[in-house]
Amino acid sequence: MSGADGRLFRLLKRAVDIRPEETGVVVRMFFHFFLITFTAYVIKPVKLSLYLTFLTADRLPYAYLLTALLMGLAVSLNSRLLSRLNRRAYISWSLLFFMGNLLVFRWLFGFHWPWVSMLFWFWSDLFIVTAVMQFWMAVNDRFHPRQARRLVGFFVSGGLWGGVAGALVASRLVRLIGTENLLLVCPAFLAGAFVLVRHRDAAGQPEESEAAPENASAPKKTGYAGSFRILRRSRYLRLLAALVAAGIVVTTLVDFQFSSAVEAALPLKDARTSFLGTFFLGLLVFSTLLHHLLSGRILKRYGILAALIIPPAVLFLGSAAVFFVPAGSLLWWAVPVKGLDKSLTHTINQSVRELLYIPVPADEKYKAKAFIDMFVNKFADGLAAVMLLALPLSLKGVSGLTAFFCLAWAALAALITKEYAEVVKRHLKIQWEDADRLILDRIDVDTTQLVFDTLESRGRSSVLYAMNLYELIRRERLTPELRKIIAQRSGELRAGAMDSLLDVDGEPLFPDTDDVLPEETLDAQVREILDLGVYRQVMGRYLEDVAKEAGPNSETARMEAAKALGLMDPGSPLARNLAKFLRDESPEVAVYALRSAGQLKRRDLLPPVLSCLSRPALSQAAVLALTEYGDRIVGALKDYLADPEEDLRIRRLLPDVLARIGTQRAADALLSEFRKAGSRFEAELIEALAKLKVSRPEIRFDETVVLEGVKRQLRTAYGDLERYHDLKPGGKKEGRRRDLELMLFKTVKSIFALLGLIYPPEDIRRAYQNLLAGTKKAIDYSVELLDSLLHKDIKPFLLPMVEDLPLDEKAKSAGRILKALNKASAS
Amino acid sequence: MDIKKREKDDITIFDIQGEIRRTDIAESTLHELVKDQLDLGKKHILLNFDKVEFIDSFGVGEILASYISTHNLGGQLKIARISKKLFLVFQITMLTKVLEIFDEEESALQSFLKE
Structure with a gap:
C-alpha cells in the first residue's frame, strides 16, 4: 500500500470497517453512488414540478401506470443488453445514454408540450432505477456477503450525501436559472460517474472470479421469461419480490397523497421546484441522521427482522394519523409521512434489501434483481395506480389502503427473515x-x-x-x-x-x-441353572476360594469368576464376591469384573467401580460400567463430580460417564457443574455436553447457562488474544505466541460446541466447518449464518473473533472487545 | 429316564438313559439314588451320561444336589460321557470348574483309583 493509500485507509477506518486492500475500490464506489444520487435528486423535484404544471396531480395515476407498463419493455431491453455487453460496458454506455437524454429533454421542454412531462416522468424513473440497480449489481459483484455487510452502510451514506448535495443545488439554483435549466447541470456529474466506472474496473480485480463476473460476459439468456422463471422457482425470491412490491405500493400511495397536497398548497412552478428541492434536502438530512444514528445499530443489534419491520410499522402509524388532521393542514401531515417513507426507504429498508440479495447465487441474482428492481417495482406502481384510478378514494381513503399494505409488508418481512437464514445455510x-x-x-x-x-x-x-x-x-x-x-x-x-x-x-x-x-x-x-439354589451352594464355595487367591497362576480362574458373576441375577448372594474382583491387582480380572458390575448394576458395587476410574488401565472399562448403570446413579455421580475432596482422576472422567448416560438428568447434572465459573473440568464438561447433544438431540439445555458459558469462553479467548498482541512476532517469545494460537483454536472450538447445545447443531457444525475451511467465501457465508442465528448478546463478541481477518488484526481490537464483554457481563 | 446301577472296584456307576426332565415322573430321582448309595457307605460315584439324549435345568439340579451330598460326606462324584451340548452349558455356568468331567468312563475310573 502506498503512503497516500495508507493515509486514506486510516482516515476511512474511522468511518467504516474497511480492510487496507479494499481502500481504492471502496472510495471509487462511494463516489460513484454519490454522483448517481446527486443527479437523481436534481431530477426528482424537476420531474414532479413539471408534471404538476402540465398535467396536474389528478393525472398522476396515469404517470404511475404508464411508467409501470413501459418499464416492462425496459426490463426486456436491459436483459438484452446484459446478455450482449459485458458488465463494465453495460454500465458505461448506460451513463452516456442518460447524459445525452438530459440534453434532449431540456430542448423538448422548450416547446411546452404536456406529453414531454409524461415522457420525462417515465425517463427519470428509468434513469433512477437503472443507475441505482447498476451500482448495487457492482457491489454484489465485487464483495462477498460479509464484506458487503460491512460496506453497504458506507455506500448508502455516499448516496445520501449525493442526494443532499443534489437537492441543495436544485432548491437554490432553480430560483436563478428556472426549473427546466436544472437538467443541464446533470450530465457533468454523470460524466464523473462514467470516469469512476471506467477507472474502477480497470484498476481493481476481484478476488474470486466466480463471485465477480464483471469482466466476464453476462449469462447467455437473461430475458424477461428467464428472469420470471427464476423468480417462480424460488420461494425466497418470490417473497423478496412480494416484499419489494408491498413497499412500493405504499410508497406510491404516499407519493400520490403528498403530490396532491403540494399541488394544492404551491401553485407556482419554480417555487414548487424550490420547495421540493428543499423538501428532498431536509428529507435526506433527516435520512442521513437516521442512517448514522439508527440504521447500523438496528441491523447489528436487532438483526434483519427488526430492520425490515420498522418501515411498515412506522408508515402504518403515519397513515392512521391522517384521520386526526384538519383538511386545511394536509401538507403538514403529508410532508412528515412522505418524509418518513422516503427516509426509511433510503436508509434501513435499502440496506436490508441489498443484504437480502446477497445469499442468492450470482447467476440468479442478476436476473432476479433486474426483474425485481425494474419490473416488480413498476408492477407495484401500476397496481397502486390502478387502485387509485378504480377506487374513488379521498385522501383518508388512500390512507386506509396504505395501512392495509403496511400490514401485508410487515407479514412478508417476517416470512422472508425466516427464509433468509435457510438460504444462507444452503x-x-x-x-x-x-x-x-x-x-x-x-x-x-x-x-x-x-x-x-x-x-x-x-x-x-x-x-x-x-x-x-x-x-x-x-x-x-x-x-x-x-x-x-x-x-x-x-x-x-x-x-x-x-x-x-x-x-x-x-x-x-x-x-x-x-x-x-x-x-x-x-x-x-x-x-x-444360575438361579438354582444348589448351583449357588456349589459355586459359592468355589467363588469365595477363587476371590481369596492372588498372583498370576490363578489369574485366569479369577477372570472366569468375575465374568460368571455378571451372568447371574443381580440379587444373587454370589454377586457380592464381585467387589473383591473389582479391587483385583490384575487389570484383566478387574476389567471383567467391571463389565459384570455394569450388567448387575448393584448399588453396593458403585464405590469400587468409581475407584477403578483412578486406575488408568481400568478407567475406560469403568466408564462403560458406570454408563450401564444409567440414570439411577446420576445423583451420585453429580455429588462425586461436585465434591472437591474426591480424587481428581475420578472426577475428571465423570462428565464422560454422564454424557454416555445421556438422559435429561445427566444433562442437567453436567450443566449444573458447568455453571460454576472456573470449574477445573470446563473442557471435559463442554466436550461431554456436546457429545450428549450429538447422541440425544432431543435433550434441552438452559439457554442462559449456556450463553453465560459462551461469554466465559469468549473472555478467555480475548484474554489470550490480548496476550498474543503484546508479544512481538519473530522474537524469543514466538513459541509462546504459537501456544496462544493453539489455545485460541481450542477455545473457539469449545464455543461452537456450546452453541450447538442451544442452536440447531447442524447449522453450528456447518458454520464451524466452513470457518475452518478458511476460504474467504466459506468464512463469509459462515459468519452470515451465525449473524442470522445467534443471540444478540453474543454476536458483537463472537463475530469479530471468527471473521476473515489476520490474527494480528483481530488481536488489535481484543482489549476493546474484552472490555465491552466484561461490561456487558457485569450489567 | 431310566437309571441302572452297577459297581466296579468300589465305585458305584449310574448308567443314565433317555431324557432327564422336570416333567418326567420316575420312582426315584438321581439324587435319591445317589443318597441311598452314600447311606450304604459308598462314597465313589460315577454318573455315566452316554445314553442321555436331553437334560434340563432340573436334571442339572439333580447332578449338583448329588455332588453336594457326596462332597459333604467326603466322597467323590464324577461325570463321564456328557454331550457336547451339556458340556457347553457347564462351561458357561462355570460348573466345569467344580465338577470332574471325563470324555470316557475308563479314564474316570482310573482317576478314582489314582486318588
Missing part, C-alpha cells in the same frame, strides 16, 4: 461428519469389545470363551458375519484343550446344525 455444506456421531451411527463399541474378548479368551480359557460367546448370543449380536469372523479366528487357535467339545464335526461353535442347542434354549437353560 450455501454452507457439512464437510465432514462429527467423530462422535460417526461412532454412534456406525460402531457398536460394546459389541466390538465383546467380540475382541471372545477371540482373545479362546486362547486363554475355554470357559471364558464359552461365556463370551454366550453373551454375544444373549445380546443377539452373534450375526452370521460375526460367526464367520470367529470361525476364522478359531481355525488359527486350535490349541485349546476343549476344541473337540467346542467344535462340532470340525466346525466352530454354534453352526447351523441340529446337533446343538437352539440359541434361545441355551439362554433359558443357563438362566435356570
Whole structure:
C-alpha cells in the first residue's frame, strides 16, 4: 500500500470497517453512488414540478401506470443488453445514454408540450432505477456477503450525501436559472460517474472470479421469461419480490397523497421546484441522521427482522394519523409521512434489501434483481395506480389502503427473515461428519469389545470363551458375519484343550446344525441353572476360594469368576464376591469384573467401580460400567463430580460417564457443574455436553447457562488474544505466541460446541466447518449464518473473533472487545 | 429316564438313559439314588451320561444336589460321557470348574483309583 493509500485507509477506518486492500475500490464506489444520487435528486423535484404544471396531480395515476407498463419493455431491453455487453460496458454506455437524454429533454421542454412531462416522468424513473440497480449489481459483484455487510452502510451514506448535495443545488439554483435549466447541470456529474466506472474496473480485480463476473460476459439468456422463471422457482425470491412490491405500493400511495397536497398548497412552478428541492434536502438530512444514528445499530443489534419491520410499522402509524388532521393542514401531515417513507426507504429498508440479495447465487441474482428492481417495482406502481384510478378514494381513503399494505409488508418481512437464514445455510455444506456421531451411527463399541474378548479368551480359557460367546448370543449380536469372523479366528487357535467339545464335526461353535442347542434354549437353560439354589451352594464355595487367591497362576480362574458373576441375577448372594474382583491387582480380572458390575448394576458395587476410574488401565472399562448403570446413579455421580475432596482422576472422567448416560438428568447434572465459573473440568464438561447433544438431540439445555458459558469462553479467548498482541512476532517469545494460537483454536472450538447445545447443531457444525475451511467465501457465508442465528448478546463478541481477518488484526481490537464483554457481563 | 446301577472296584456307576426332565415322573430321582448309595457307605460315584439324549435345568439340579451330598460326606462324584451340548452349558455356568468331567468312563475310573 502506498503512503497516500495508507493515509486514506486510516482516515476511512474511522468511518467504516474497511480492510487496507479494499481502500481504492471502496472510495471509487462511494463516489460513484454519490454522483448517481446527486443527479437523481436534481431530477426528482424537476420531474414532479413539471408534471404538476402540465398535467396536474389528478393525472398522476396515469404517470404511475404508464411508467409501470413501459418499464416492462425496459426490463426486456436491459436483459438484452446484459446478455450482449459485458458488465463494465453495460454500465458505461448506460451513463452516456442518460447524459445525452438530459440534453434532449431540456430542448423538448422548450416547446411546452404536456406529453414531454409524461415522457420525462417515465425517463427519470428509468434513469433512477437503472443507475441505482447498476451500482448495487457492482457491489454484489465485487464483495462477498460479509464484506458487503460491512460496506453497504458506507455506500448508502455516499448516496445520501449525493442526494443532499443534489437537492441543495436544485432548491437554490432553480430560483436563478428556472426549473427546466436544472437538467443541464446533470450530465457533468454523470460524466464523473462514467470516469469512476471506467477507472474502477480497470484498476481493481476481484478476488474470486466466480463471485465477480464483471469482466466476464453476462449469462447467455437473461430475458424477461428467464428472469420470471427464476423468480417462480424460488420461494425466497418470490417473497423478496412480494416484499419489494408491498413497499412500493405504499410508497406510491404516499407519493400520490403528498403530490396532491403540494399541488394544492404551491401553485407556482419554480417555487414548487424550490420547495421540493428543499423538501428532498431536509428529507435526506433527516435520512442521513437516521442512517448514522439508527440504521447500523438496528441491523447489528436487532438483526434483519427488526430492520425490515420498522418501515411498515412506522408508515402504518403515519397513515392512521391522517384521520386526526384538519383538511386545511394536509401538507403538514403529508410532508412528515412522505418524509418518513422516503427516509426509511433510503436508509434501513435499502440496506436490508441489498443484504437480502446477497445469499442468492450470482447467476440468479442478476436476473432476479433486474426483474425485481425494474419490473416488480413498476408492477407495484401500476397496481397502486390502478387502485387509485378504480377506487374513488379521498385522501383518508388512500390512507386506509396504505395501512392495509403496511400490514401485508410487515407479514412478508417476517416470512422472508425466516427464509433468509435457510438460504444462507444452503450455501454452507457439512464437510465432514462429527467423530462422535460417526461412532454412534456406525460402531457398536460394546459389541466390538465383546467380540475382541471372545477371540482373545479362546486362547486363554475355554470357559471364558464359552461365556463370551454366550453373551454375544444373549445380546443377539452373534450375526452370521460375526460367526464367520470367529470361525476364522478359531481355525488359527486350535490349541485349546476343549476344541473337540467346542467344535462340532470340525466346525466352530454354534453352526447351523441340529446337533446343538437352539440359541434361545441355551439362554433359558443357563438362566435356570444360575438361579438354582444348589448351583449357588456349589459355586459359592468355589467363588469365595477363587476371590481369596492372588498372583498370576490363578489369574485366569479369577477372570472366569468375575465374568460368571455378571451372568447371574443381580440379587444373587454370589454377586457380592464381585467387589473383591473389582479391587483385583490384575487389570484383566478387574476389567471383567467391571463389565459384570455394569450388567448387575448393584448399588453396593458403585464405590469400587468409581475407584477403578483412578486406575488408568481400568478407567475406560469403568466408564462403560458406570454408563450401564444409567440414570439411577446420576445423583451420585453429580455429588462425586461436585465434591472437591474426591480424587481428581475420578472426577475428571465423570462428565464422560454422564454424557454416555445421556438422559435429561445427566444433562442437567453436567450443566449444573458447568455453571460454576472456573470449574477445573470446563473442557471435559463442554466436550461431554456436546457429545450428549450429538447422541440425544432431543435433550434441552438452559439457554442462559449456556450463553453465560459462551461469554466465559469468549473472555478467555480475548484474554489470550490480548496476550498474543503484546508479544512481538519473530522474537524469543514466538513459541509462546504459537501456544496462544493453539489455545485460541481450542477455545473457539469449545464455543461452537456450546452453541450447538442451544442452536440447531447442524447449522453450528456447518458454520464451524466452513470457518475452518478458511476460504474467504466459506468464512463469509459462515459468519452470515451465525449473524442470522445467534443471540444478540453474543454476536458483537463472537463475530469479530471468527471473521476473515489476520490474527494480528483481530488481536488489535481484543482489549476493546474484552472490555465491552466484561461490561456487558457485569450489567 | 431310566437309571441302572452297577459297581466296579468300589465305585458305584449310574448308567443314565433317555431324557432327564422336570416333567418326567420316575420312582426315584438321581439324587435319591445317589443318597441311598452314600447311606450304604459308598462314597465313589460315577454318573455315566452316554445314553442321555436331553437334560434340563432340573436334571442339572439333580447332578449338583448329588455332588453336594457326596462332597459333604467326603466322597467323590464324577461325570463321564456328557454331550457336547451339556458340556457347553457347564462351561458357561462355570460348573466345569467344580465338577470332574471325563470324555470316557475308563479314564474316570482310573482317576478314582489314582486318588
